Amino acid sequence: MYAIGFEGSANKIGVGIIEHTDDGKVNVLANPRHTYITPPGHGFLPRDTAAHHRAHVVSLTQDALAEAGLTPSDIAVICFTKGPGMGGPLVSVAVAARTLSLLWNVPLVGVNHCVGHIEMGRMITGAKDPVVLYVSGGNTQVIAFAEQRYRIFGETIDIAVGNCLDRFARILGLPNDPFPGWNIEQYAKRGNKFVELPYTVKGMDVSFSGILSHIEGLAANGLKAEEDDAALTPEDLCYSLQETVFAMLVEITERALAHIGATEVLIVGGVGCNERLQDMMGAMVKQRGGYLFATDERFCIDNGLMIAQAGLLAFKTGHVTPLEDTWCTQR
Known part of the structure; x- marks a missing residue:
């Protein structure tokens, strides 16, 4: 068929x-x-x-x-x-x-x-009954299947994580080819200075608009760090942004894992092909004795x-x- x-x-x-x-x-x-x-x-x-x-x-x-x-x-x-x-x-x-x-x-x-x-993620990876982290330009949700339907455990209360990354890429003037989040990821790999950003987790929900506003201000003010007045590079800001928002996503995913006693995590959506997100999620899942399932950009x-x-x-x-x-x- x-x-x-x-x-x-x-x-x-x-x-x-x-x-x-x-x-x-x-x-x-x-x-x-x-x-x-x-x-x-x-x-x-x-x-x-x-x-x-x-x-x-x-x-x-x-x-x-x-x-x-x-x-x-x-x-x-x-x-x-x-x-x-x-x-x-x-x-x-x-x-x-x-x-x-x-x-x-x-x-x-x-x-x-x-x-x-x-x-798509379940078919490609073979995941059976995972907690799903769905992260893309328009959606950010933690989802699990129960009683014949997908249930949303937590989600963004304002903008999606992909939208946050895309909008910051536009502020920095990064190319949209192949997509803004990929260019953020490449810049973040070269960052070596972490600047603290707002961290907003509310139960099982997350918020990214405050983080975006704060880092927009840092970029607009000549990329100056508050603590020592040393110049931050765009690479440092991309690194700091990724580390912060991905840590938030790992936290709410782990909370869902603990709540339902699951052992599998499946990451889907365009942001899901980010290697740093996969590494951070994989470390958490490994500590809990579970398994992480993710795919590349062909299917994410x-x-x-x-x-x-x-x-x-x-x-x-x-x-x-x-x-x-x-x-x-x-x-």
Whole structure:
């Protein structure tokens, strides 16, 4: 059984094709994507991002089918991101999925973007019943599965950790290619001076807006350290920011592990491919006698394959999204 998935909730559009065999195996057949990249210091606007997705969705679909060696008649279900995400980009990709559904006479399945990340991570890593840290540009949540649904144990109360890193990258004028968080990570590797930043954990929830405001002030004031008036470099600030926000994420993840008695942690979402976050989380999990599961940028960053995987799992249980219910939601 083959499924094609369409993801376009933010600045990346991806088309993935996955196969579930009769003997229970899962095969990745294709996963091309294209990223809308803006100049350094600029974010991406919904209208421009939607236009980018419309310009690339047809060619990506053709590339995915060619790479998988399939034709439209082989596809059992078309899966698309129903939300959450940016309105314009979501609708652009949903329209493409609806159009192909009518052209190919293939049913549709709307997929929750967050669940897509989790199911992709579980499939690739083999994690069975993990505590999930979902960290991306738009979401920061600690999630666990109980009683047939994913439960949110804790989350950000303002901005996502990826958004915090991206906005600071813009302040420093770092490139958006391949993505701002990656450039923050490279700068942080060269930092050697830690400056204390606000650390805001409230129970199982976290807050990043105060940290961002504080470090923006340091950057704007000539990168001066308060304690000895020695100049801080952009590398030092990136290092300090990463260490602080990742420590907060490790803390709330460990609290969830202790609460439910789990032994597995799975990191998903675009920020999840950060090597420093994986190292810090791995050290905590190892101390507790558990196991850490994480993937690289092929599967952490938004992609069509994760939508195909989650959608096909739902389709195999009998779930189909009627055409009149293929609306999108930003929430």
